[in-house]
Amino acid sequence: MATVLIDNLTKIFPPTATHPSQVQALGGVNISVTGNVLVAILGPSGSGKTTLLNIVAGVEEPTSGTVRAVQDSVPAQISYVFQEPRLLPWRTVVDNMLYVQDRKSDRSRREAEFYLSMVGLSEVGDLYPSQLSAGMQQRVGIARAFLVNPDVLLMDEPFSHLDALTGRSLREYVQRIWLQTRKTALLVTHDVNEAVELADRIVLLRPGGVIYDDIPVDLPRPRFPDNPAVRDVQADVLRRFDSMGAAVQFGGARR
Amino acid sequence: MSAVPSVAPDAISQLSAQELRRSVWRRWGLRSTVVIGWVVFVGVWYLFSSFLGQALLPPLHTVVNRAWELITEGGFGSNLISSVTRLVGGFLLALVAGTGVGLLIAYNDWWRNLLQGPLQLIISLPTISLAVMTLILFGISPLGPVLMTMLVAIPYITMNVAQGITGVDRKLIVMSEAFGRTRRQIVKDILVPSSILSTLGGARLAFAVAWRMELLAEVFASSQGIGFQIRRSFESYDTQAMLAWTVLFVAVMLLFENFVLRRIDRWAGRWRMQDWGANP
Ligand SMILES: Nc1ncnc2c1ncn2[C@@H]1O[C@H](COP(=O)(O)OP(=O)(O)O)[C@@H](O)[C@H]1O
Numbered sequence: 001m002a003t004v005l006i007d008n009l010t011k012i013f014p015p016t017a018t019h020p021s022q023v024q025a026l027g028g029v030n031i032s033v034t035g036n037v038l039v040a041i042l043g044p045s046g047s048g049k050t051t052l053l054n055i056v057a058g059v060e061e062p063t064s065g066t067v068r069a070v071q072d073s074v075p076a077q078i079s080y081v082f083q084e085p086r087l088l089p090w091r092t093v094v095d096n097m098l099y100v101q102d103r104k105s106d107r108s109r110r111e112a113e114f115y116l117s118m119v120g121l122s123e124v125g126d127l128y129p130s131q132l133s134a135g136m137q138q139r140v141g142i143a144r145a146f147l148v149n150p151d152v153l154l155m156d157e158p159f160s161h162l163d164a165l166t167g168r169s170l171r172e173y174v175q176r177i178w179l180q181t182r183k184t185a186l187l188v189t190h191d192v193n194e195a196v197e198l199a200d201r202i203v204l205l206r207p208g209g210v211i212y213d214d215i216p217v218d219l220p221r222p223r224f225p226d227n228p229a230v231r232d233v234q235a236d237v238l239r240r241f242d243s244m245g246a247a248v249q250f251g252g253a254r255r
Numbered sequence: 256m257s258a259v260p261s262v263a264p265d266a267i268s269q270l271s272a273q274e275l276r277r278s279v280w281r282r283w284g285l286r287s288t289v290v291i292g293w294v295v296f297v298g299v300w301y302l303f304s305s306f307l308g309q310a311l312l313p314p315l316h317t318v319v320n321r322a323w324e325l326i327t328e329g330g331f332g333s334n335l336i337s338s339v340t341r342l343v344g345g346f347l348l349a350l351v352a353g354t355g356v357g358l359l360i361a362y363n364d365w366w367r368n369l370l371q372g373p374l375q376l377i378i379s380l381p382t383i384s385l386a387v388m389t390l391i392l393f394g395i396s397p398l399g400p401v402l403m404t405m406l407v408a409i410p411y412i413t414m415n416v417a418q419g420i421t422g423v424d425r426k427l428i429v430m431s432e433a434f435g436r437t438r439r440q441i442v443k444d445i446l447v448p449s450s451i452l453s454t455l456g457g458a459r460l461a462f463a464v465a466w467r468m469e470l471l472a473e474v475f476a477s478s479q480g481i482g483f484q485i486r487r488s489f490e491s492y493d494t495q496a497m498l499a500w501t502v503l504f505v506a507v508m509l510l511f512e513n514f515v516l517r518r519i520d521r522w523a524g525r526w527r528m529q530d531w532g533a534n535p
């Protein structure tokens with residue numbers, strides 16, 4: 001069973017040429033996630049969501065605090081779905097997927113094609129990314145993340161660059177694969193509906209990277225956007241999201 | 256039977272036959288333009304040669320005859336080998352040094368600020384001054400042309416390697432790190448494929464500059480090679496031989512650039528797009 005322990009995490013970016021003052025991206029974040037749950041981290045843009053995932057993935061160093069991601073007390077295998085597809089233009093779809101895999105076997109190729117079919121892509125394995133639409137490329141990114149059979153799955157606004165319809169259908173794919181695989185997952189998003197549709201728990205992050213609220217979502221799956229119970233929870237979370245904005249505006253939040 | 260065709264198949268084939276004819280005409284039209292260009296060039300040559308006199312500008316056919324003589328009995332082969340050896344030596348040195356400096360510049364702002372000025376300076380120095388400097392610094396020796404060739408080629412390689420490396424999509428590197436790829440994999444699968452075309456482009460530019468520099472350095476500071484033969488012909492007022500040596504060398508270099516170098520470019524383009532990942 002995978003566990004992610006985020007303990008008092010802070011990240012302060014030093015001043016840069018474009019940004020003359022330092023930026024506090026994360027201001028002491030504590031999150032503990034255990035087991036086969038999908039946790040959404042919901043916050044407005046600039047609230048440190050990407051920074052948080054990057055630190056969990058080990059591609060960014062925290063200023064202070066610690067992150068531990070373990071699976072049965074050994075370091076967890078992590079995989080990452082980015083905001084953009086991030087595919088190598090000079091490799092075919094299947095070879096892009098195999099690039100992130102350590103042990104390549106005769107089965108690898110078939111596994112890659114299996115995960116492609118799970119996101120509704122078949123017959124594209126030998127094409128190059130430039131031959132696919134943005135939505136298809138993003139689906140390859142999702143299939144790639146599942147191919148390595150991760151203990152912990154990180155997703156950074158995987159639907160935000162897509163048009164509404166494509167985003168919605170991709171959300172269904174992700175929900176379906178997640179139901180089949182039940183990976184421990186952190187989903188970063190600024191979309192309330194998306195968070196309620198997919199997550200077991202929603203952590204609200206406000207600018208400065210401080211947790212504002214932590215909301216359990218107890219809804220049966222699969223969830224559909226037009227289901228009344230889903231809508232009720234969405235309305236509730238949206239209210240809290242809005243009140244967070246007010247709290248920030250009127251100084252109700254710590255600086 | 257499908258119910259779709261609303262345009263008769265005949266009409267389609269007629270249309271495409273027309274298009275085909277037109278594109279054939281266009282192609283031959285373009286080719287004939289090339290031929291006309293050469294004809295005009297040759298005509299102008301003869302025209303000037305009749306104005307200036309045979310001694311100043313020998314007619315084209317005498318130059319071609321002389322070139323043939325040089326190839327068969329005039330020592331063209333040995334002089335070519337000596338020139339090309341120095342050219343290749345200088346160029347390979349430049350390739351190694353230029354790549355090194357290019358990486359340095361790409362990864363380190365301090366070195367970039369330090370070296371950008373001097374590199375620009377080398378690029379804008381007239382080759383003729385460098386050729387004279389070769390003589391002053393090294394005298395008549397094989398070393399001078401090699402080092403000067405290296406010097407002029409380095410900036411082009413450096414700039415393009417640096418450009419290739421800084422043009423690498425940082426996000427692909429972050430992706431690789433997130434998925435636990437090793438440094439070796441990142442170099443082989445991200446850095447090299449993203450920068451190879453720009454690097455080769457730089458190498459081609461560098462080569463074009465290098466052979467011109469090498470030739471000129473030989474004119475001033477060598478006792479062998481094609482440049483030296485050009486100077487000897489000049490000193491004995493043998494314009495015909497001077498032109499013949501020049502034309503032969505330029506022809507060899509252009510053939511090399513257009514066949515070998517271009518083929519390497521195409522090969523690199525294909526290599527980049529190949530699947531290396533599937534079979535480890
Ligand atoms: N590499 C960086 N250098 C400087 N500031 C950064 C860097 N990355 C992010 N930031 C800043 O940190 C804050 C949080 O960024 P980010 O984590 O990308 O937010 P989110 O993903 O929630 O939109 C922003 O104010 C952003 O400008």
Ligand SMILES: [Mg+2]
Pocket residue numbers: 049050051156157
């Ligand atoms: Mg972000």
